[in-house]
Amino acid sequence: MARGNHGVGSRSHPLPTARSRPTPGPWDENAWDDYLWWQAQDRKVLRRINTLLTDIQRNGNDGIGKPEALKHDFAGYWSRRITDEHRLVYKIHANEIRVAACRYHYG
Secondary structure, X not given: OOOOOOOHHHOOOOOOOHHHOOEEEEEOHHHHHHHXXXXXXXXXXXXXXXXXXXXXXXXXXXXXXXXXXXXXXXXXXXXXXXOOOOEEEEEEEOOEEEEEEOOOOOO
């Protein structure tokens, strides 16, 4: 039986593949220290950071955490809310997520 133009193969826009999604890349040394600090201090915040990183992998600079393009000294970086006080600061470069900070507010 021949298949028609129904089902998975009939999408006009292909779904993103694992290769086209950003992957976690190098962390700034201070950002990694922040991440390790969260591991010891507040697992809930750590889970939020991991959730944000997963969302960045899936959606790039769109998605949860109120993504905001940064300016001036931080041009090229994006910020997402971890909590009211803390931000995840990152950029996507060569399809890698480069984390610059995950504690406090940038600036």
